[in-house]
Amino acid sequence: MRSYKKLRKYFLFSVLIIFIIIVKKESLTAQAAGNSDFVIQNGTLTEYKGSSSNVTIPNGVTTIGSYVFYDKSKIKSITIPKSVKLIDIGAFKGCTGLTSITIPGNVKTIMNEAFADCKNLKSVTMKEGVTEVAYAVFSNCSKLENVTIPKSLLKIDRNAFDDTKWFKSMKGEFIAVNGILLAYHGRDKEIVVPKGIKDLNMIFSSNDNITSIILPNGIKEIDWDFYSCSNLKYIELPDSLESIGDHAFYECTSLTSIVIPEGIKRIDDYAFMSCRSLNDISIPNSVVSIGYDSFFQCESLTDIQIPDSVKTIGPFAFEACSQLENIKFSKKLSSIGTNAFSSTKWFQNQKETEEFITVNNILICYNGDEQTNIKIPDYITGIADSTFENYYFVESISIPDSVKRIGNSAFQSCSSMKSIKIPDSVISIGNNAMYGCHQLEKATLSKNITRISDGLFYYCENLKSVHIPDGVTSIGKEAFFYSLSLVKITLPDTVNSIGEGAFQYGRIEKINIPKNVKVIKSFSFYGSNIQSIVL
Numbered sequence: 001m002r003s004y005k006k007l008r009k010y011f012l013f014s015v016l017i018i019f020i021i022i023v024k025k026e027s028l029t030a031q032a033a034g035n036s037d038f039v040i041q042n043g044t045l046t047e048y049k050g051s052s053s054n055v056t057i058p059n060g061v062t063t064i065g066s067y068v069f070y071d072k073s074k075i076k077s078i079t080i081p082k083s084v085k086l087i088d089i090g091a092f093k094g095c096t097g098l099t100s101i102t103i104p105g106n107v108k109t110i111m112n113e114a115f116a117d118c119k120n121l122k123s124v125t126m127k128e129g130v131t132e133v134a135y136a137v138f139s140n141c142s143k144l145e146n147v148t149i150p151k152s153l154l155k156i157d158r159n160a161f162d163d164t165k166w167f168k169s170m171k172g173e174f175i176a177v178n179g180i181l182l183a184y185h186g187r188d189k190e191i192v193v194p195k196g197i198k199d200l201n202m203i204f205s206s207n208d209n210i211t212s213i214i215l216p217n218g219i220k221e222i223d224w225d226f227y228s229c230s231n232l233k234y235i236e237l238p239d240s241l242e243s244i245g246d247h248a249f250y251e252c253t254s255l256t257s258i259v260i261p262e263g264i265k266r267i268d269d270y271a272f273m274s275c276r277s278l279n280d281i282s283i284p285n286s287v288v289s290i291g292y293d294s295f296f297q298c299e300s301l302t303d304i305q306i307p308d309s310v311k312t313i314g315p316f317a318f319e320a321c322s323q324l325e326n327i328k329f330s331k332k333l334s335s336i337g338t339n340a341f342s343s344t345k346w347f348q349n350q351k352e353t354e355e356f357i358t359v360n361n362i363l364i365c366y367n368g369d370e371q372t373n374i375k376i377p378d379y380i381t382g383i384a385d386s387t388f389e390n391y392y393f394v395e396s397i398s399i400p401d402s403v404k405r406i407g408n409s410a411f412q413s414c415s416s417m418k419s420i421k422i423p424d425s426v427i428s429i430g431n432n433a434m435y436g437c438h439q440l441e442k443a444t445l446s447k448n449i450t451r452i453s454d455g456l457f458y459y460c461e462n463l464k465s466v467h468i469p470d471g472v473t474s475i476g477k478e479a480f481f482y483s484l485s486l487v488k489i490t491l492p493d494t495v496n497s498i499g500e501g502a503f504q505y506g507r508i509e510k511i512n513i514p515k516n517v518k519v520i521k522s523f524s525f526y527g528s529n530i531q532s533i534v535l
Helices: 002-032 345-353
Strands: 038-041 044-048 054-056 077-079 100-103 123-126 146-148 174-177 180-184 190-192 212-214 234-236 257-259 280-282 303-305 326-328 356-359 362-366 373-375 396-398 419-421 442-444 465-467 510-512 532-534
Touching: 345 356, 345 362, 396 419
Parallel strands: 054 077, 100 123, 123 146, 190 212, 212 234, 257 280, 303 326, 373 396, 419 442, 442 465, 510 532
Antiparallel strands: 038 044, 174 180, 356 362
């Protein structure tokens, strides 16, 4: 026993000595390099305590942190080492003594307002390797007249050089650098964007003067670029285009038709939202996904052909397309978001004749009487997002073994449901599928799922029994949040991660953590009644 205590004491003493040596070594290294004026944490320069007019940032710094040199007007020169990869927000903002700066090529990104309000800055040299200059980086550097732009620079925010001599000196209708459009000074209603432009940079966003525009080959994505161009009636898209990004044509209320070129892979969230005059659109057979609210409130759209390449349609994608009556669905469609087709003529017609409204045998709506027990037909292969959400009257739902996928929030807030059995045919259950099923006491899960999804049993405060099958590898974020009646649960050996807040505010008293678990996120057992954890 004495030998054990002596050994333990020696071990703890050794650990303490090693810790002191490491800390002392780091301290000596900083002082030896003359860097006592710099506070560096994990490679990030977080504070400058010095008063020198000529600053050399220590080698080894990888990030110059936000506002580190903010308003330090006495600084006249700064040397940035080759180790730096990121200059963060406002890092040198208001350094009015600075007259020139060289940014080495190892710096990939210069973040928002990094050098803004450096009133006496006259020269900026960015070396080959710099790839992005973000919002207002050099804005209000009123004396800046010499700027060296490397060929590697792929992204320049349109406001990056606002109110600089360099930017003001540029002449022409289209102002561009490295194919990135920085300004358009024309007043034409019909615009032909010149060859060589690869990034529109939101320059035409909210321009209510444009009625027609032709884009050159080379542009790969449009994203917010024609947001609220309310008088735009015609646009010609290039064959090089790969995706139509978020809000690309949001509220282009005069746009009546558009041909999307072959090669487009995505139509992203809100892409054509509130294009109220749009009545003709051609979607090519290359598109694989149609995003959230992408065609919401396209009130003039009567027909749509969704090609077989499309696999997913996001929530509310065609909602409130009040005249949409004829829809040709993709044969490969496997995921349909919440209310994707609600408030359309097609949906209203379905409600008049169908108890179970489906698309490609995916159940998107139960239209029957308020029955307490619902039996889903055995031809159904999937249950779409939110299909039974807020069906408070349902006590039980019989799911056939033809179903393979259950969508997000599929049974959310079925507050009277007491039990549910997920057949072994099911291979995935979406996030929040049983969220807020307050009366749910027992859940039997498919043995073929591999993940307990985020929020799966969130606020199921009466859940007493659930078996997690072998093969499950992860417990999602807040999966059993506030499951007050669940006092015992067994995790299979296949589990390797437990998500943030997974059992938060629960009543589990004891749990065995499998040996394969590598990650336990924060708040996993916070506020729970846990008394024993076996690792």
